[in-house]
Amino acid sequence: MKNTIAERIYDFLKDYPPFNLISKATLMEVARNVEIQYFEKDAIIFHQDDVPHEHFYIINQGSVRLYRFVANEKQNLDICDEGDLFGLRPLIMNESYLMGAAANEEVILYGIPLRLFHDIITDYPKVSQFLIASFATNTRDPYSAEHKGKLFANVASIRKSYNSFAEAQSAKYSKNPVTCSSEITIQVACLFMAEAKVNSIIVAENNIPMGIITDKDILTKVGTGAFSILEKVSTIMTSPVITFPEKITVAEAQIAILKHKVSHICITKDGSPQTEIVGVLADHDLNIVQGNNPTFLMREIKYAKDVETLRHIRVQASELTSAYLEQEIPIYFITKVISEINTAITKRIIKLSIAELGEQPPVAYTWLAMGSQGRREQLLITDQDNALVFENVPEDQYPKVKEYFLNLSTKVTEKLNTVGFEYCPANIMASNPKWCISLKEWKKQFKDWINHPTLDKILLSIIFFDFEYIDGDQELYHQMSDSVFRYIADKEIFLRFLTKATLNNAAPLGFFKQFLVEQDGEHKDQFDIKSRAIRPLVDAARIFSLHHNLKINSTIARYEKLMEIEPQNSDFFESCANAFKILLQFRTLQGLANNDSGKFVDINSLSKADRLKLKSCFKPIKNIQESLNNRFNSGLIS
Template identity: 70%
Template sequence: MASMKNTIAERILDFLKNYPPFNLIPKETLLEVAKNVEINYFEKDQIIFSQNDTPHEHLYMVYEGVIRLYRFAEGKKHIVDICDEGDLFGLRPLIMKENYLMGASANEESIVYGIPINLFNDIILNIPKVSQFLIASFATNTRDPFSEKHKGKLFANIKAIKKVENTFIETQSAKYTKNPITCNPKTTIQEAAIRMTTNVINSIVIAVDKIPLGIITDKDIRTKIGTGIFKITDPVELIMVSPVITFPENITVAEAQIARLKHKVSHLCITKDGTNNSELVGILTEHDLNLIQGNNPLLLIKEIKCAKDAETLKYIRSKAAELTKGYIEQEIPIYFVTKVISEINTAITKAAIELSIKEIGKKPPVEYSWLAVGSQGRKEQLLMTDQDNALVFENVEDSEYDGVKAYFLKLATKVTEKLNIVGFEYCPANIMASNPKWCLSKREWKHQFKEWIKDPIPEKILLSIIFYDFELIYGNKELYNQVAKSVLKLIKKNQIFLSFLGKVTLDNPPPLGFFKQFLVEQDGENKDNFDIKSRAIRPLVDAARIFSLYHGLQINNTIARYKKMMEVEPQNKDLFESCSNAFKILLTFRTSQGLANNDSGKFVDINSLSKADRLKLKSCFNPIKNVQEAIKIRFKTTQIG
């Protein structure tokens, strides 16, 4: 009889090992689970558990058939989900000490495995990926996935499960040089240079009572002393770079890299509290970072600056694609990846502009700003997708206008050609600065936005939506700020515009159809594929944009917008946090798909996905539904015909 039982257990094991999280569990442990599985048969419409029932001692997995999960609200029965072969349900007792939030019944004759919850305790402690999967799985059927209430609550009888430690370099604390050599502001440059030489260092911090005031590096001595601008007998305060860029002691490699990219400095000062008003404890140099970082985006940026033609830029951008691939494989946070790759894309565009000005042989006649719009404007362009850009130039007299515009159109044409060579293809809708429609003076841009905002017909909104995510890439910052501020001011005066914008964004329904099937394309070359960009990513981007415009925030990045919204509307913190998490998952997913298939990652073949990946995608759809509901209520979209 025992051998018979084992045969059944082995058959159960063969089934379980095909599905997450059981595919993550070693065979011996899984056999132990399989031996204790309870096999249940349910007839059509038979109830497995009801809403508000006390939790069972098992979680359930569908072996054969279909189970529907439902919830009663306001006297009506709502189907929440449909579970088919390999799907888990009834996870609540595993995660929360609470009664079932929903009921489960058989949609047709079904066989369901009951898996004892108490067997999971050791598994969870020893295999963190199992706990991560179960939490994600649980969150998909929870009203507010990722909310404070569920965070960290893994299992009722285990007090705390340690967070899986990240092992990748970017999130490690940067190793900085402790007790850096300092001097006071009145020290002569010669004395400082002697100290640097004696200690074999390439920088010295100028400090008073251990508070850092400035820094000089080899470069300062080369450019300010070697050139004869200052004398070696002058005090260091005359040539020091001040204020210094400071960070606290626990700065990560990622933060250090971003700070150095942003501030264009080679040294960061580490102080007790991270400000330049507290005691200096260390210095972090380019060399320190290079030691821990083999593939350094900063080196790519240096190469970009030295590039003499578009072909070189193309080669460097292909190295950046490798960098993205490595980051995604190491599961480095997507927010960090977008920042680094955006800096590289920005540097490439800057280089393309500078090379083009050189070719024309004539400096721009007036101040201008080169703008990225759409995904590059939001700093979310990780893959080589189409270019979307625009240009604004300073207002000029009518008599000069034609000549000035002709110059900028010539410049933009050269720049877009170079970006096309690099691999950013021309925009099919011609939303590029080389198009006279999108190469305008400041006055014309303000007028254009006014027209879009004051007469918000759907066609105009669909065309203009991309322009509400515009970011300065190169040129005059003040000019860019003036246009950005005037747009936010216009919207503040014309709040009805947001209702029209909301209505257009809601025309894109949540990605799940009836019975929680993925909405796939019905015809054409992408038939039966899931459009992850339009159906899942865009609704979250649109939602972040509309809330950001509503609050008058001059922030473009989707993750940063949600982060800010959590502060601005603390009562909706859970909603915005779940949207941010969903967006991160989707962007990572699209990027890895695009890198794997060498395309834009826009379409996903659902049938080729593992159960775990399907679940991961599904977990992102609830926040879309919830935030679209919030838009409907906030912006009264139903009142617009």
Template identity: 55%
Template sequence: MKNTIAERIFDFLKDFPPFDVLNKEQLFKISSNVKVIYIENESFVFKQTEAPHESFYVVKDGAIGLYRTMENDQILVDICDEGDIFGLRPLVQNDNYLMSAKATEESILYAISVEILKEIIQTNDKVNKFLIASFSTNIKTPYAQQNYGQLFANEEIIQANNTGLSDIQTAQYSKNPISCSKTTTIKEAAIIMSTKRVGSILIVENKNPIGIITDKDLRLKIATGLISISEKVSEIMSSPVITFPEKITIAEAQIAMIKHKITHLCITKDGTPNSELIGLLSEHDIVVLHGNNPSVLIKELKRAKNVNTLKYIREKTSNLLTGYIDQKIPIVFISNIISEITNAITIKAIELSIEEMETQPPVKFGWLALGSQGRKEQLLITDQDNALVFEDVPKEKYEETKTYFLKLSKIITEKLNAVGYEYCPADMMASNPKWCLSLSEWKNQFNTWVTKPTEKAIMMCTIFFDYNLVYGDAKLVDKMSESIFKSINSFEIFLNFLGRNALINPPPLGFFRQFLVENNGEHKDQFDIKSRALMPIIDAARLISLSHNLKGENNTISRFQKIIQVEPQNKDLYLSCIDAFKIVLRFRTEQGIKNNDSGRYIDLNTLTKSEKLRLKGCFKPIKDIQDMLNIRYNLSQMM
């Protein structure tokens, strides 16, 4: 006899992740064991601190509110609607519920046994990955320190469970590393290194690596006279060593070297220090083996003689970005690498342009990257935003000096355009006389924007305040920065206007958890991830850092990290903003690569349920940071 109820449940679940990746047998097993529960409005499914049930829940109809009780206040954290999973985290972590689940309307739930799910996880890796992201985004305990690691679709957790890194090219390492025993003298080790023409030597004991000495150790510890060359190698060796198994990939090696600030990795039979040494992987090996390595690209840039080479390297950089995204490399690592290459391309374009000029620059100057490049957050190829500042000159030399720099800027922007960076539609480039100014003119310009904060002036500030010196004299830029903060300190109400601008875009979700999309125009019904999700976080970081006179950092994550030092009481909120920013930036980048565009506007119909969950999990900090700004700067009185 057919199980009609199970079939109906089957038909419902198959459209929602992670059930959509199950085979028919697995899904039918779940469907046949589901308990159908009716929940009246205002009734609890479970309460905070309650021991976990034997099942987690999927919303069939209705809506379930997730509430957190904090200091006798019941806070609505999230609303789960059709197809959403909740109540899973305690079952996975063997912990009590950290919040209450209460129906906000009459609801029907499917209760699914966690034991059946565990059986399926063992044979279905896709389900495992989704559930990690799913319960991380659904269980959004507001800034609870003990649960912080699970607040978002945590990159480290997902990465640890992702086999993608092992699918890319395996690094080729030296299979005959030079080694010695710990009783060898430093002098003997140095002679061995010199004879074998190697830059490092491993110290082994019972065939296991216990330490390493490099040329750097010899320079810093021996050549300086700090330690006698007659001492044993154990006196200066770096220990313990960092070890990996044979199948280490180039990406894993790069991350490990950056994380541990080292240039060599030991390869052992089982990947641990207590295993036989079989090889050594150096930073040099990676550069040689991986032609798309950032170090190689930057070296190629330094040797570049024409724009065609710059364009070629820019295209290789795009391929590098795609590879990093596919490998699930941390977005901060990706941003740093891509930003350094972009800056190197710009520097070379400037150097080539100066060579084309009839004379060298008449005075000191600085080339400034603005916007996302200025914040070192430009991953996808976008249009140019730049400016130029030159040293003050006598009045009689001003026109001649400005004419020179305008001509130079025009050549530079033309080269960048040929490389692939399109001209700014709003002409916010150094080739525009408005943005090619002397130091005094820039000081006056910023002071005018600050003391006369019109709508246009505030918009300019959001662009020009995020500048970064790419080429030229740092002292000029330091003087600009000092002048800006002086103007702000003398006209503090400017921060209120800047704060009002930060709230132009409301939180990305409506009350019923619907994405706020464009109402008209070319991108009607699409989600603007830049304006709705990225810019609110960027604007908040800029505003708060300016209010604390925090200088030297324009990057959003770095700004929040500095803000945490002066506002430790809000640490959890700011860390949540950092995590949200990382995830949204990665998401935009993924969409841009997928659709071969800027990734700004997203057709929600193309997203999977899990992708929507992933995004929604990042939106609460946006609302909370905007609420905080509203109160801190009395913005409700200015609206």
């Protein structure tokens, strides 16, 4: 007899994470064991400090209010509605509830048995990941030693890795190989190859591979006179053919070609020589695949002769980013790769621009990247932020020297724009006379920002404290960097102003944990992930790094170094680094999907899992801002 109630429960659960990650048979077993519970408005589901129930809950209809008592004062924490999970603590921590739950209105709950889910968590890592993220968003202190590793458990994308994924890609091969009978002559086979414009032909009987002839065989065997062009193809074909199945990876193909000293591999139905031909893979096809390899792209950049070539390469770099993310390559590795590509493109553009001017630089200079490129976090093609510092020169030579570098900078920024990096809306570019100045002038500028800070100056200058060497004289870069850190030493008032500017940035969530979205304008009702989530973590890492005199630009590297310097706060800084990695990955995916900067996110278009994942990153933001305020007393600034 059909269990229609269980089927109805199944139909509901299958549309919500993490139940949508479970096999039908397993989910049906869960549905058969669900306990249906009804509560009237304001009825208590469980109290704060209650012993764990035997279920956690998903809301079928209505809404649930979560609350806790602090110093005998009741605080409402969140409102959960249809499809939301709550009461996860017994599943994750096996502890009493840290908060209470009450029906916000009439509510129907599905109680999910804990005993079933312990096995499911083991068998389905993504279910475990989702539940932990969901639990963490309601955990008071997700980065404490007690919960260490739980908030971001199983999120492979935040772990360091230095291995390329290219060799794990499926190799692309020709699915229309040219074939011939073993009875035809070499001359006829050559005519077939010429007509099809290919460099190989497979000798086959009933579409089963018997051998292969390549242009190299014709050159070395026929061209040398060893065989007549009128002989049968069987006399010069290579046999047996090296065969592989359709899902051969790049690594397998490379190894096979090297091992067997061949230039072509035959792809067959099951990978054996006894089944039908599906395609042919040449070493040339692997070279094309390597177009999605950073080493190949770097080589192409080095020899690029015009900006259009560089633009094409940068498009390939975006495709590489997308492929990396699809393969779940860690974001830390992706930022390193794409940053090197962006730097190489900029270097090449500078060389092309100098050649175009027809005159070498009159004195030493350094091209600097600011902002996300300066931090080596520019995964998407966003706007450019750059500056130029040139060697100090006598006053009478200054105008002419500056004119040269302004001309050079204008050409460079124009070419970067052509490649895809839009002009900076705030005009923070080396083509702006304000940001193309001598070392002496740069030192003077930084000294003024640091010794005489105001909120207006801070908002203008903050991007300049992430400057990074790109091209030119590294000694100039080091001199400038050393002077900046000398000025900052013991200047707590400057760090206080930086903190004030950071804390003026609105929090990502409202009182009831709803996303704070744009209220008007082009991006109305969208969430600004850059300003509300990523920037606070970037700014905080910068302030702590300046405080500790760390000459590190990368946000991730800054937090990792802070973990070493302040071991008592290592879990806290680690949670910030992990949150940043997840947010950066999320923004990049959004940008690639929408072909934009990824800055604004349509919250309503996100899945429940993605909304939870985002929320799980916001607690470290709130807490590091509190830490900044306590450490640097920003409240003293009016």
